[in-house]
Amino acid sequence: MTIQYLITGATGGLGGLILDYFIENVPPSEFAASSSNPKNSSRFVSRGVQFRHLNYEDPISLDSGLQDVQNLLFISTNTNIIHIDRIEKQHRNVVDAAQRAKVKHVWYTSLPFGGLANESEVAVQRAHLATERMLQESSLVFTSIREAIYVEAFPIFINWYANTTKVTLPGDGEIAFTSRVELAECTARLMLGGGFENRTILLTAGETITAKEIVEVINETTDRQVELQYVSPREYVQINQRNDEGGKPLAFFELFAAMWKEIGSGALQTTDGLMREILGRDPMTPREAVRQLLVANRDHSWHQNYA
Incomplete structure (x- = not known):
């Protein structure tokens, strides 16, 4: 079954708020939520939301969960920011699986250190820049959203x-x-509006x-x-x-x-000014x-x- 929008990190702060926006504004047949823990399924099904299991450290779950997904909201991992190598490995798994599944558009939540430049030396930003390069070098259409x-x-x-x-x-x-509440609304509106293919934007x-x-x-x-x-x-x-x-x-x-x-x-x-424009x-x-x-x-x- 084709899923127009898959929202990862739906048990987290930003992902959960984005999911709330979809529940209020989009037909339930068009989107699904995901979690790294399959036991969270009932939290979404009870709200009438389709569920997919995606664990960033488990390529098998990624291959299964990303099948027939058109738009993937790729929320960056919640792994502790002092573990940069682990963050990059998890993100590589997602990018590779999205390519195998032929996802049509990946919407990636990045960080804003350095604005729209790519010279930041902050370790966690370097991990996000590495993920942005993975997307740029892939066959995927993407938008990197520097939240x-x-x-x-x-x-x-x-x-x-x-x-x-x-x-x-x-x-x-x-x-x-x-x-974060306004960032979630803005990100949801951005995805639903489409566009911004192969671009890095700042909210x-x-x-x-x-x-x-x-x-x-x-x-x-x-x-x-x-x-x-x-x-x-x-x-x-x-x-x-x-x-x-x-x-x-x-x-x-x-x-x-x-x-x-x-x-x-x-x-x-x-x-x-893009956030003001979208909101x-x-x-x-x-x-x-x-x-x-x-x-x-x-x-x-x-x-x-x-x-």
């Missing part, structure tokens, strides 16, 4: 928890933080925000008095790893120290999005802030 950094993830960037009184960073810079809010400004919003919105201090990259790694409430490893903070160096050089400051409205500004999150839950957290 802005989710504003919901701001706690992991500044290592902030509900009990944090002092944020310690190795630097600062402009970040085009963008609502972002229209403004940026710094860590200093985020801390200001935290304090203004929650009546906290969180302090912000800047230290050397070495001190940042030592202080945060030693005091981390989430128990994250040393390698995590080493990665983020390098990431903040790139951010300080403008790696996440690029904004683009037909201005996306929320980062400041307003952070404020809304904290109004809804003054102790807003992010799952990746915990080991």
Whole structure:
């Protein structure tokens, strides 16, 4: 049976929100959801959604799950970002299987470090660039969607928890933080509208925000008095790893120290008007999005802030 749209990562944040948009706007015969765990089937079938089992580490499941798929939403793996080699291997499996299945169009969710350029030295972005090259060198029609950094993830960037009184960073810079809810809607609309064949595009809010400004919003919105201090990259790694409430490893903070160096050089400051064009409205500004999150839950957290 032909499936017009297959949504991977449908149990995750972005994929789940995209699936919600499809459920509300697209006939159920035209799309299916997938998960790496076949036991998740009932979660979708109970909502009237077709299910496919896709495990990025299992080529057999990929070959079976991608049969007769026209448009594949290829959500990048949720493997921990410190395991770059594993990420690239999993993505290679998906690209190869999509070629074997003759998928008509692959919509890949990438990251925005460096904007639309390809020179970023951030390790996790290099993994995404490698995947983009896999797609470019394949026989597949693709669109690489460089999704802005989710504003919901701001706690992991500044290592902030509900009990944090002092944020310690190795630097600062402009970040085009963008609502994951709006990114999901935009991505769904993009797929349904079609086009953008063999292109890399960037989806972002229209403004940026710094860590200093985020801390200001935290304090203004929650009546906290969180302090912000800047230290050397070495001190940042030592202080945060030693005091981390989430128990994250040393390698995590080493990665983020390098990431903040790139951010300080403008790696996440690029904004683009395409998201506004597709949504037909201005996306929320980062400041307003952070404020809304904290109004809804003054102790807003992010799952990746915990080991």
